[in-house]
Amino acid sequence: MALLFIDADMPELPEVEVTRLSFADRIASATISDIRVGKPLRWPLGIAPKTLIGRQVLGVRRRGKYLLMDLNKGLILWHLGMSGSLSFSADGLITNELPQAHDHFDLFTTQGLLRLNDPRRFGAVVYTDSEASVMAQKLLGRLGVEPLGDEFDLNNFHKNLKQRSTAIKNVLLAGDIVVGVGNIYASEALFLAGIRPTVRSNRISRARAEKLRSAIVSVLTRAVIKGGSTLRDFSNADGQTGYFQLEANVYDRAGQPCNKCSGLIKRIVQGQRATYFCARCQKP
DNA sequence: CACGGATCCTGATGGC
DNA sequence: TGCCATCAGGATCCGT
Numbered sequence: 355m356a357l358l359f360i361d362a363d364m365p366e367l368p369e370v371e372v373t374r375l376s377f378a379d380r381i382a383s384a385t386i387s388d389i390r391v392g393k394p395l396r397w398p399l400g401i402a403p404k405t406l407i408g409r410q411v412l413g414v415r416r417r418g419k420y421l422l423m424d425l426n427k428g429l430i431l432w433h434l435g436m437s438g439s440l441s442f443s444a445d446g447l448i449t450n451e452l453p454q455a456h457d458h459f460d461l462f463t464t465q466g467l468l469r470l471n472d473p474r475r476f477g478a479v480v481y482t483d484s485e486a487s488v489m490a491q492k493l494l495g496r497l498g499v500e501p502l503g504d505e506f507d508l509n510n511f512h513k514n515l516k517q518r519s520t521a522i523k524n525v526l527l528a529g530d531i532v533v534g535v536g537n538i539y540a541s542e543a544l545f546l547a548g549i550r551p552t553v554r555s556n557r558i559s560r561a562r563a564e565k566l567r568s569a570i571v572s573v574l575t576r577a578v579i580k581g582g583s584t585l586r587d588f589s590n591a592d593g594q595t596g597y598f599q600l601e602a603n604v605y606d607r608a609g610q611p612c613n614k615c616s617g618l619i620k621r622i623v624q625g626q627r628a629t630y631f632c633a634r635c636q637k638p
Numbered sequence: 639c640a641c642g643g644a645t646c647c648t649g650a651t652g653g654c
Numbered sequence: 655t656g657c658c659a660t661c662a663g664g665a666t667c668c669g670t
Contacts, residue, residue, distance in 0.1 A: 365663060365664085366663065366664095369663085396664095396665090396666090419664075419665095433664085433665090434663090434664090435663090435664055435665085436662070436663050436664050436665095437662085437663075437664095474662090474664095476664060476665080477664090492666095493666095527664090527665090528665090529664090529665075536663060536664075537662090537663060537664085538663065627662095627663095627664095628661085628662085
């Protein structure tokens, strides 16, 4: 079987979800046969690797940008950080696929090899006995609602926005109101909503909050769909790498004309992260 | 508790 | 070509 490689060189929620879709079915019900640990990641695994040999993978869920791999005992949390990507190879079951320079975690199973490549090593692979454990709660406990779930409703969203006085762009990125909106999609969603990224969160009207809510849902949904279709192309094509980023309206387009009004896209820095916006289309 | 800044690490890029 | 500074998709931690 061909190697399926997802270029998650931009792991925001859509990329993490598409990564999950790429291997969840194929690894389900597999038994862990070995583990190889490379250079240290953000946190230690939290258990002696050999202890996990023989455990069964029940499935893979997503929470925010975390992947939760349920085992018949305990679970493994995966995070791609800023530069991580996962590949699942059924060939890796038999052949010795030598780890490359930035392959820092291998999970060998009876159905294939799941490998984490992460040059910057901000990613993590963490074992925990239960989702209620101290470590799991430290990582997952403060996450906001899922943007693509029913719980992302206007009443709560607007109420939460009113509690914060900092710039809306930073509030979105913080992930404690709604998860999964990274630096790219924060700029894109604010453009679609017509909201200046510098607007203070607590000064956003209910009507504008609804525009923002629906823009977030729209941009993330479209990215997942686009990623899914790219995924199907991948599984037919051998060794092709690629990118499934939606065409950006503002992200990384400083100095270029706005797609709506032809005004020039601006770049500013907020919380040490780049923000892009159209000063004409996005109102203060 | 909310906020802003520093921080982990490696690689790509651009100026000189 | 080399050297150096800057920047990059995340999110935690810490001081205020």
